[in-house]
Amino acid sequence: MRGPAVLDRVAHEEGGRIIATLIRHVGGDFALAEDALQDAYAVAAATWGTGNGPVPDNPGAWLTTTARRRAIDRLRRARALDDRIRVLEALATREGDGEDEGEGEDDAMDSSLHDDRLRLLFTCCHPALPLEARVALTLKSLGGLSTGEVARAFLVSEVAMHQRLTRARRKIADKGIPYRVPPDELLPERLAGVLAVVYLVFNEGHTAAAGARLVREELCGEALRLGRLLADLMPDEAEVLGLLALMLLTDARRAARLDARGRAVPLADQDRGRWDAEAIAEGAALLDRALRLRRPGPYQLQAAIAALHATALSWAETDWAQIAALYAALAAHDPSPVVTVNRAVAVGFADGPRAGLALLRALDGDPALGDYPPLHAARAELLRRAGDRAGADAAYARAIAATANAVQRAELEARRAANAAQTT
Amino acid sequence: MQYTLLIYADPTAGPSPGSPEFQERHDAWMSYTQAMIDAGVHIAGEALQPTQAATTVRQRDGETLTVDGPFAETKEILGGFYILDTPNLDDALTWAGRAPHLGEGSVEVRPVMTFA
Missing domain, CATH: 1.25.40 (Serine Threonine Protein Phosphatase 5, Tetratricopeptide repeat)
Known part of the structure; x- marks a missing residue:
């Protein structure tokens, strides 16, 4: 693969993970981490597979290392060094310890990446941020969409979305929103907030509030991806599993929701043969797992309703009671x-x-x-x-x-x- | 990081002076403040006299205007403040969430500006 294609793929697949690691390394400074990664992308675009250098063997590690060096450089150039010296020292000790240069199979590294993404998710969904900022930050920082794609999904210009993201990142720094998984006493409330953001993204994709299209697949896809990430990171939270089950069971009907001419088909008239049986089976299995944890909640209830629809043989045989x-x-x-x-x-x-x-x-x-x-x-x-x-x-x-x-x-x-x- | 907790309350709501509930509320504020001191986060804190004791100063077209009362009539008025030093916003919010008057008032949490 040529340099630009590799960079596109790595940015899409690993960008979220790299930014999460960087944010931790720079002590929670979102703006600095984002700027440093953009710098690294620019360096990669200018060097990979050109006369200036080869495409690296491990592009993700290369980007992480380069972005970290860019962060150090940015900090050194910054005037207000007082509270940044600490960050610089922490960054300097990571230089040369080879943390990112490994093969990615090292357990310690996996678990720290794991924790980074969870921290990032809770920070992006902090209730002190306006809801639209939570959604945009979550999609941009943890999803696989570019700023332009997030902007198009929410029907705003790329410039407006870029400003929204910049303002949101500034707010995180100005307000002192911590970069961490909340302690136990805050966890139930904050987790509910994270799930609400993911479900909002899904719903916006499933039935677009405005515009000419009924479904925006890219948003459903991102919500499912975030739901899977959460279920992976917090496998013992019943509502996390419940939400993923709900989204899978609902999204399973996608192909049958529009007819050949793009008209909406009500549930009663949908061709159930076109429902995604694999997604229904996965959703039902997740719901079972969630229910066994014996901590019921609204997402599990909605998933149970969706499961009854998804497994009814016909509209007439739906168990309405x-x-x-x-x-x-x-x-x-x-x-x-x-x-x-x-x-x-x-x-x-x-x-x-x-x-x-x-x-x-x-x-x-x-x-x-x-x-x-x-x-x-x-x-x-x-x-x-x-x-x-x-x-x-x-x-x-x-x-x-x-x-x-x-x-x-x-x-x-x-x-x-x-x-x-x-x-x- | 330093945060200011701005205590807003509707002076017509809450327990009335002289009632046992008023004394309870007073004690609750005292122990709230003491808890902040004990936790080592308390930098400063004051209760303010009601807006009847307020005087507002403005300047318009080079002329200084001094008037009785607050700048604007609002239902909730600033009744007092704390300045806390906590590791992050969550800790400041937790303290704000323990204020005794939240049933009828609110707390605005604002980071203190730092100048580099």
């Missing part, structure tokens, strides 16, 4: 409108549309939900099935008006037209 019961348990954990709407849909199938509509009534009068498309779409379906065509039509109209995703809007319009065409 069980799904409704799981939603009731989920509502106890998380009494949010999202859960109430989904629960009402399940109850509507288990106990009839009027029972579902009764649950939705609890959300009436909440002004924040006036523009919440799933509420109106669910009400429209329940009203239609209860025989109230006019009421259903009005609810469809509200759902359509509030939906910003073009594919979803088209699907709602088709359902509204079918409702209007129905003869009584």
